[in-house]
Amino acid sequence: MIQLQNITKRYPSGNEALSGVTLDIDRGEMVFLSGHSGAGKSTLLKLITVIERPSRGQIMIDGQNITHLPRRRIPAFRRKIGIIFQDHRLLFDRNIFENVSLPLVIAGYGRREIGRRSRAALDKVGLLNREKAMPVTLSGGEQQRVGIARAVINKPLVLLADEPTGNLDPDLSDEIMHVFSDFSQVGVTVLVASHDIALISRMHKPIYRLQQGRLLNPDVQYKERATLAARI
Amino acid sequence: MFNTKNARRSRRESSRGKRTRRGATSAGDTPLTLRRLTGFFRAHPRSLRFSLGRLGRAPMSSLMTIGVIGIALSLPASLHVLLKNVLDAIDSLDTSPGISLYLAPGLAEQDLLALQEKIGKRSDIASVRIVTAAQGLQELRQASGMRGVLDALEDNPLPHTLILSPVDHDDLSSLERTANELSAISEVESVQFDMAWLKRLHAILDVGERLILAVAMVLSLAVLLIVGNTVRLDIEGRKDEIIVTKLIGATNGFVRRPFLYTGLLYGLLGGLTACLTVEIAIGFMRGPVTRLSSLYQNIYELSGLTPVDTLVVLGASVTLGLVGSWFAVGRHLGRMEPE
Numbered sequence: 001m002i003q004l005q006n007i008t009k010r011y012p013s014g015n016e017a018l019s020g021v022t023l024d025i026d027r028g029e030m031v032f033l034s035g036h037s038g039a040g041k042s043t044l045l046k047l048i049t050v051i052e053r054p055s056r057g058q059i060m061i062d063g064q065n066i067t068h069l070p071r072r073r074i075p076a077f078r079r080k081i082g083i084i085f086q087d088h089r090l091l092f093d094r095n096i097f098e099n100v101s102l103p104l105v106i107a108g109y110g111r112r113e114i115g116r117r118s119r120a121a122l123d124k125v126g127l128l129n130r131e132k133a134m135p136v137t138l139s140g141g142e143q144q145r146v147g148i149a150r151a152v153i154n155k156p157l158v159l160l161a162d163e164p165t166g167n168l169d170p171d172l173s174d175e176i177m178h179v180f181s182d183f184s185q186v187g188v189t190v191l192v193a194s195h196d197i198a199l200i201s202r203m204h205k206p207i208y209r210l211q212q213g214r215l216l217n218p219d220v221q222y223k224e225r226a227t228l229a230a231r232i
Numbered sequence: 233m234f235n236t237k238n239a240r241r242s243r244r245e246s247s248r249g250k251r252t253r254r255g256a257t258s259a260g261d262t263p264l265t266l267r268r269l270t271g272f273f274r275a276h277p278r279s280l281r282f283s284l285g286r287l288g289r290a291p292m293s294s295l296m297t298i299g300v301i302g303i304a305l306s307l308p309a310s311l312h313v314l315l316k317n318v319l320d321a322i323d324s325l326d327t328s329p330g331i332s333l334y335l336a337p338g339l340a341e342q343d344l345l346a347l348q349e350k351i352g353k354r355s356d357i358a359s360v361r362i363v364t365a366a367q368g369l370q371e372l373r374q375a376s377g378m379r380g381v382l383d384a385l386e387d388n389p390l391p392h393t394l395i396l397s398p399v400d401h402d403d404l405s406s407l408e409r410t411a412n413e414l415s416a417i418s419e420v421e422s423v424q425f426d427m428a429w430l431k432r433l434h435a436i437l438d439v440g441e442r443l444i445l446a447v448a449m450v451l452s453l454a455v456l457l458i459v460g461n462t463v464r465l466d467i468e469g470r471k472d473e474i475i476v477t478k479l480i481g482a483t484n485g486f487v488r489r490p491f492l493y494t495g496l497l498y499g500l501l502g503g504l505t506a507c508l509t510v511e512i513a514i515g516f517m518r519g520p521v522t523r524l525s526s527l528y529q530n531i532y533e534l535s536g537l538t539p540v541d542t543l544v545v546l547g548a549s550v551t552l553g554l555v556g557s558w559f560a561v562g563r564h565l566g567r568m569e570p571e
Contacts, residue, residue: 151480
């Protein structure tokens, strides 16, 4: 589902954020991306969402080569991806329902469909009773759950999360991670960037480790599978 | 509530339920092309409603922008109404440029009639009216306050006069030619035709029209800048929102549309304000103007904006609002890409 082939990203300043990164994440997998800040986690996510373009290499998402995706095709492509931000990025002048339904409004769905799916998504993250509330009245964990509901409402193929638990306490962080895990079980490919090793180790999912733009363990997924098979 | 094992299990179940729901609804989903089409028709009313909501959420600043636009547009509109009223007033004074022929003194009655018939046959003259010397004296007595002076005269100093009404009132050069030809007739002593006055009046009205056009253009530019700047500030203030919506798949068109509607609404509401201002000003002036005209034995009603005028003002203001916001959007929206 997510394939990176020998990706290098060099900024005009000469700083090389990613060097020769190759990875392959299957449909319905949930994997983590770890590393210190500046290791290239955010750059990798930006390349997948076509916020930035690679200097070298190829990116395939769902069999579509997005390395040189024309600008006018970017919006349609991004609708296939759900993005969750560390700072939630909610729209503070709109209530929860309007925030969650925004992707459907963008995609041009009808009012009834929007209502039905938004409530289903809010139900899924346990915020159905707060649909009329404004984001500022919500706690950090609740805001992040709104962000998740917004990311998944359009039934994305891929879910990307950049430090989704950065501002949350450990219990809430575990909860959020399990929500992601649930989505991977229904066929969504989930890629979570996080530096919280303790938290992501508890999830028993493959962890790709980035250091100074290099992937230290490109075959972790296969190893993980092998250990899993051995355990069975 | 999120932490209990039961909750987690029920969530798993619900997610499994979702998988089956997913399969079921994907078959029932509207086809993509149809959804795009209906989406297009849904998007516009949505953007309009959204823009209205935005204006309503900041009523003071919206009203101020609308007020400035309204005042800017009411100036050329009211000047136009003023000029139109002046034109109407001139028409109501019956100033159609007649030609007066003062005939040689002592002309006999039948010569007078023959001359009337002869001139009346000309293709460029619509009618010929005879004012005899006696009638002329009578008219002068009634019109002026010089009765005493006139009574003191021993005989009538006035000649017989023919008042001609030309076919074409507006073509001044052909009127001038006609006057020249008539002055060549031997019985005609002098031709009076107030060319200079008419020419000046028309020239003044032309200058007035130009002036209004210039004022309208300058103020239109001002409206363009006002709308452009307001929309620019709006865009700057919504930078985060724009970037987030682009990140979740909004097209440039989707992001642009509410701002264009905002500009359109500013234009429309500003235009309505301008029309209202003009009507109020006319209503304010109407009483005194009617009184003034009655002092000249001439009842004259001040007229306001015609329906066509109103449409022109509204059309212009909507266009200006749209163009102003279009410039702002074109300049500032493209630069706002996620980083």
